[in-house]
Amino acid sequence: MNKLLVLPILVLSLISFQLDAQCYPTSKSDKKVTISNNQQIVKTVKFQITGITCAGCSNTIHEVLKEVDGVTEHSVEYPGDIAVIQFNKTKTSIEALKAVIEKKGYKVELQKDRI
Numbered sequence: 001m002n003k004l005l006v007l008p009i010l011v012l013s014l015i016s017f018q019l020d021a022q023c024y025p026t027s028k029s030d031k032k033v034t035i036s037n038n039q040q041i042v043k044t045v046k047f048q049i050t051g052i053t054c055a056g057c058s059n060t061i062h063e064v065l066k067e068v069d070g071v072t073e074h075s076v077e078y079p080g081d082i083a084v085i086q087f088n089k090t091k092t093s094i095e096a097l098k099a100v101i102e103k104k105g106y107k108v109e110l111q112k113d114r115i
Contacts, residue, residue: 041088041089041090042072042086042087042088042089043086043087043088043089043094044084044085044086044087045084045085045087045094045097045110046082046083046084046085046110046111047082047083047084047085047097047098047101047108047109047110047111048081048082048108048109048110048111049061049076049081049082049083049101049106049107049108049109050081050106050107050108050109051105051106051107052076052078052081052106054078055078057078057106058076058077058078059076060104061076061083061101061104061106062074062075062076064100064101064103064104065083065085065097065100065101068087068092068096068097068100069091069092070087070088070089070090070091070092071085071086071087071088071092071097072086072087072088073085073086074086082111083101083108085097094110098110
């Protein structure tokens with residue numbers, strides 16, 4: 001009985017794997033170029049933020065960063081008062097990100113140990 005169940009599962013897994021491989025053809029050279037270009041464009045910065053007193057404050061910062069064109073990922077930690085922001089440097093800058101947060105009334109310092 002167990003052998004009867006294993007065989008169809010193996011066949012379906014093999015078919016799924018082959019279809020997946022055919023749907024996404026890429027050459028190794030294409031991947032290298034994409035990764036290289038992506039590393040040049042995407043930057044990550046870490047800010048120490050003073051003035052966060054509650055989870056609502058961190059949510060305010062999170063929401064304002066979500067609206068910035070070029071921000072791809074971000075997190076704001078409370079407690080800890082740290083914001084880690086990944087952004088496209090062709091669309092925004094560290095100074096612009098800092099200004100957006102400071103406009104909401106917080107003090108922002110760039111952390112030396114950038115990620």
